[in-house]
Amino acid sequence: MPAKTGKPPVISRQVLADHVYQEVLVALMDGRLEAGRGISIDGLARDLDVSPTPVREALARLEATGMVRRVALKGYRVAPLFSSEDLAELMDARLVIEPVNALRACERRTPELNQALEQSITDLKNAPRGASFAEFRDYWEADERFHQLIAENAGNQFILSAFNSLGGQIQRFRFFSGLGVTDAECAIEEHAAILQAFAAGNPALAQEAMVAHLTGVKKRALLDVVEHA
């Protein structure tokens, strides 16, 4: 079918639902889909030039992330934006899970993990800090990778799934949309402090550093909100 352009059908066999999933995710984070707005299955299918069936499947998966909400027989809606209280709750939740992750990942540390963490910090330093999602994406991705790496190496699949269920990084970005990066220097320093604890092989210190980091993120974020209010 794609012989039209002459290009080989490299990824011709890709699940459309996955494509739709990614597309909607980017649209959500880009702000093209405003909070609270209804999502028409048929309309979305027309826009993306696919049939409603893969759209339906993609939205069903997206619902588990909390980005969209579904009401039976009424359709899907974009989840409302974060309030300050929501953000505080999210950081509290991360404070429950992530310090333990840091502790355990440090206990199980490997040279490969340390190197990957260091790489993510380097990427964080070099990433641009734009206000739009396109510019912000690299920064966000490096930040997310740092925490994800620790969660993945904590050696507990269930805590990992709980961590992922927070959708923390994604939701957090939606909150900051339009605010840009204001605490890059602090965040880089705190990440580095955690990495140092890993390098020193001090799990308790790693745990403390993670607590300090998340507490700092929470405090600075709420401060930003006040300033912009």
Added chain:
Amino acid sequence: MPAKTGKPPVISRQVLADHVYQEVLVALMDGRLEAGRGISIDGLARDLDVSPTPVREALARLEATGMVRRVALKGYRVAPLFSSEDLAELMDARLVIEPVNALRACERRTPELNQALEQSITDLKNAPRGASFAEFRDYWEADERFHQLIAENAGNQFILSAFNSLGGQIQRFRFFSGLGVTDAECAIEEHAAILQAFAAGNPALAQEAMVAHLTGVKKRALLDVVEHA
């Protein structure tokens, strides 16, 4: 239109996908769907006498619970059964989340919550302890409700969603399938201890009691496995 039967169109407008979801869930817990077995979308649709579309949507939602796994272009499979290591990991994960839930829920306790918790313990006592899922269901439901109530009243939507993402109770049941209830007396006592801490208004004690409960569950469960091996 529904004047044919004279009955009001009570639930005539029900989403088939929800029905399929429930049906598959029960089949999974009943053991009719063995672990590791492939799930044919078309076949399941034939069995339930619906079209593949709602089956597809139900499975997409079910995947988020961890009960089934999906491989692109390959289909869905029933998730493998729990091993002892998996169970230990799950209990460790619950030990991270639930004691905090107990602490915070106790801080925010209300007479209604205390009453609901007491009711769940009463139900736990009166529930039959069969080996089959049908007989076991009431016991499991009361146990699950106790923990769910605490999680819901901890005042943090994200920790709640993380707790739910564990799918802990469901997965746990699948592990115990065929073993029946062996620690009912201990579990009831420990639930009661937690409730006492709530009634006394002692959050720290509630947290401790939850740690003791989960540690006990973990220990007894692993012991059961050894005995039956």
Added chain:
DNA sequence: TGATCCTCTTTCCTATAGGATTCACCGATA
């Protein structure tokens, strides 16, 4: 003028059909 009813559009939900791929089975050949 205000309320009620009707109609039309939009949208959700499900069923059916067909293209594409993978896997198993089976026969032929070195």
Added chain:
DNA sequence: TATCGGTGAATCCTATAGGAAAGAGGATCA
């Protein structure tokens, strides 16, 4: 006898079509 290629069925994935309900808007009547 072991390996290779072909055939068929089963399955996944997507598109199209159609029934049913909810909401918006306007027309009619008291």
